[in-house]
Amino acid sequence: MYTIQTLNEISDKGLSLLPKDRYQISSDATDPDGIILRSFKMHDMEMSESLKAVARAGAGVNNIPLDVCTQKGIVVFNTPGANANSVKELVLTGMLISSRKIHDSITWSQTLKGKGAEVGKLVEKGKKNFAGPEILGKRLAVVGLGAIGVMVANAAVALGMEVYGFDPYISVESAWGLSRAVKRANSLEACIADADFLTIHVPLLDSTKHMVNDALLNKAKSGLRLLNFARGELVDNQAVIRAIEAGKVSAYVTDFPSDELLGVDGVIPIPHLGASTPEAEENCAIMAAQELAMFLETGNIKNS
Ligand code: MLT
Numbered sequence: 001m002y003t004i005q006t007l008n009e010i011s012d013k014g015l016s017l018l019p020k021d022r023y024q025i026s027s028d029a030t031d032p033d034g035i036i037l038r039s040f041k042m043h044d045m046e047m048s049e050s051l052k053a054v055a056r057a058g059a060g061v062n063n064i065p066l067d068v069c070t071q072k073g074i075v076v077f078n079t080p081g082a083n084a085n086s087v088k089e090l091v092l093t094g095m096l097i098s099s100r101k102i103h104d105s106i107t108w109s110q111t112l113k114g115k116g117a118e119v120g121k122l123v124e125k126g127k128k129n130f131a132g133p134e135i136l137g138k139r140l141a142v143v144g145l146g147a148i149g150v151m152v153a154n155a156a157v158a159l160g161m162e163v164y165g166f167d168p169y170i171s172v173e174s175a176w177g178l179s180r181a182v183k184r185a186n187s188l189e190a191c192i193a194d195a196d197f198l199t200i201h202v203p204l205l206d207s208t209k210h211m212v213n214d215a216l217l218n219k220a221k222s223g224l225r226l227l228n229f230a231r232g233e234l235v236d237n238q239a240v241i242r243a244i245e246a247g248k249v250s251a252y253v254t255d256f257p258s259d260e261l262l263g264v265d266g267v268i269p270i271p272h273l274g275a276s277t278p279e280a281e282e283n284c285a286i287m288a289a290q291e292l293a294m295f296l297e298t299g300n301i302k303n304s
Helices: 066-072 084-100 102-110 116-129 146-157 190-191 214-218 235-246 277-296
Strands: 002-006 023-026 036-038 051-055 075-077 141-142 162-166 197-200 224-228 250-256 267-269
Touching: 023 190, 036 075, 036 277, 066 075, 075 214, 075 277, 084 102, 084 146, 084 197, 084 224, 084 250, 084 267, 116 190, 141 146, 141 190, 146 162, 190 214, 214 235, 235 250
Parallel strands: 002 023, 002 036, 036 051, 051 075, 141 162, 141 197, 197 224, 224 250, 250 267
Antiparallel strands: none
């Protein structure tokens, strides 16, 4: 019998794949063989001697102390691609919202409550104030061409955007099926040059922390719309605030709101909703449960 501890609510569709006669699943197991988690931060947690593997139901593994796991021989898995479509859909939403000023126009429209017969006239005013451009023909820079980056790039091509992609680690024939219409840039700077939109899809590592900083934003075209559905720390928030003040960045759509960003004009905060769909939660749970079971029963590893 294997004991699996869940450190977040994990979709039952995944957990129910594990046969009850061989797996005991509990959120308060003390000596688990495996852990399945979503965003729970494991850093301060004591890891039991029995622990053999940790499965992250999601892409990023920065909530898991990889150095401690490596020292103790604990295998860490993630679920690449399992939530990519949900994230892609929210990135596209973010591009459209920021371009058409939908967030501000909704907030403004709510203020018309109680204005009675005046509402019609005021709407005409809103129509002028909140006008914004189409995304058709605009240039999108996609940094990071893993599952999510590729899906975003391909969808943007389908919407008629001019798409540039940059990823130093992935060959032209990307494993995830990058559209041939996506132009490959040789450097981050070349990728973002003249971009109207920049979206980042890279893991958070020491080398990628604050990759969007003053130096990079200074090279961008004025009015850039920046989207971050990867990790908050990839972006130097103070640099973005400075770039907004200078008119370099016209919108920062972030799935990682922080106190310093809230209330800043041009920042569009979203409470980490990229993978919050029933479909993504189910896909991640299924992949995490399958991987964990395969490892515990056969010792084979797929996405470590
Ligand atoms: C991810 O890394 O894929 C996301 O953080 C998933 C989530 O929201 O749990």
